[in-house]
Amino acid sequence: MQLPAAVRELLLLEIYQQANDLDWEFLSNGEKTAQYRKWIEDPKVGGVLLAYGPEKDARVWIKDVPMKEYGRSQEGIGHYVRYAVNRFRGPEEIIHAACGEGWSVAPESVGEKPNHCYATNGEVNRYVCWGRTGTFRDLIWAALNEAIGARQRPAIVVTTRDGETIPTVERLRQIEVADHCGVSIAHLHRTMIQNPDYAGASLEG
Template structure:
C-alpha cells in the first residue's frame, strides 16, 4: 500500500468532509453510509484521486477508517482531521455555560477527548464534565464513574443533541435513572453546528 502524499490526502479529506456536511453524515443510517462509501470510491474527486495508491477495497477501508472515523471528532475540533471540518460545534466553554450556568468556566488545558471531557470550575469548586451524542451514553457513564471515585464533586454527563439527533422522553428517563443510580449528574443540551 503506497503512502498518500500530504497534498493529495488534504485534497481528498477536504472533499469528503464537504460532501459529508451536505449529506448530514451523522444522520445517515448504517446502510446509507455503506452506499456512500461505494459512491466515494466511484467519485472522480475521491476514488479517482486515490486510485493511484489503493485498490477499491483498500480505498474503502481507508475512507472509512481514517477520515470518516475521525469526522465526529473533527466537528468537535479534535484530531488530525479537524482542520478539514467545514462545520463545528461551539467550543467546550459554550457547552459548559449552557449546562452549568454563566459562572462556570473550563479549566485551562483540561479539554481532551475519548470521550470529550474537561474540568469545569466555579471559584474553588471544580468538577469533571464529559459529553457526547446519545449513542455514546454508555461510554460517558463509564468515564464519569471512573472520575467519581477520585474527585470530591459529582461528575456531570452531558448528552448532546442536535437537529435530527434527539433523545425520547422515555430514553431520557432511563438515562436519568442510570445516572442517579451511579451517583452522577446528567443533563441534555441541544447544540447546532456552525460553519467555519
C-alpha cells in the same frame, strides 16, 4: 497510503464536504457502506486515491483517516477540525450547560472515548463528558469511574442536534439513572455553526 500533502488536503476537503451534505451522522450503517462504495467510484475521491494504491487500501484510508475523525472534527476536537464545513461551538458550550457560568475548560484536558474534559472555576476541577443519547451507557460508566475519589460530582451532558430529539420517557430514565449513580446530568440541544477555521474558505473565495 503515501499521499502528497496537497493531494491529501484536497481529498479531506472533498470527503468532508460530501459528508456534510449527506448529514453523515444520520445515515444508517447500510447507507454509510453504500457511500464508501460511491467514494471509491467518485473521480474526485477514488479516482485520485487509486493513483497511489489498490482499491482495498483506498477504502481503508477513507474509513481510517477522514471518517474516523469526522465526528471529533464536528466537535471541534482533533487534527482535522479545519476540514469540517460546519461544527459545534466546542467544549465551552458543554461546560456552560453542565456547570453554569463561571466555569471554563481546563487547559490540555480535552479527550475522547467518550468526549470529555475537566471544567474549572479557578479553584477546583470537575470531570464532564458528553455525547448523543446512544452513548449514554458509556457516559455513565466514564463518570462513575471519575467519581471515585473526586472532590466534585462529575457531570454528563446528553446532546442532540437539529433534526434529533429524545423521547420524554427516555430522558426521564436518564435523569433517574444519573441521580442514582451520583452523577449530574444536563440535556443540551446544539445547533451547528459555520466552521470559523474552515480550510476550504480560501478555495471558495
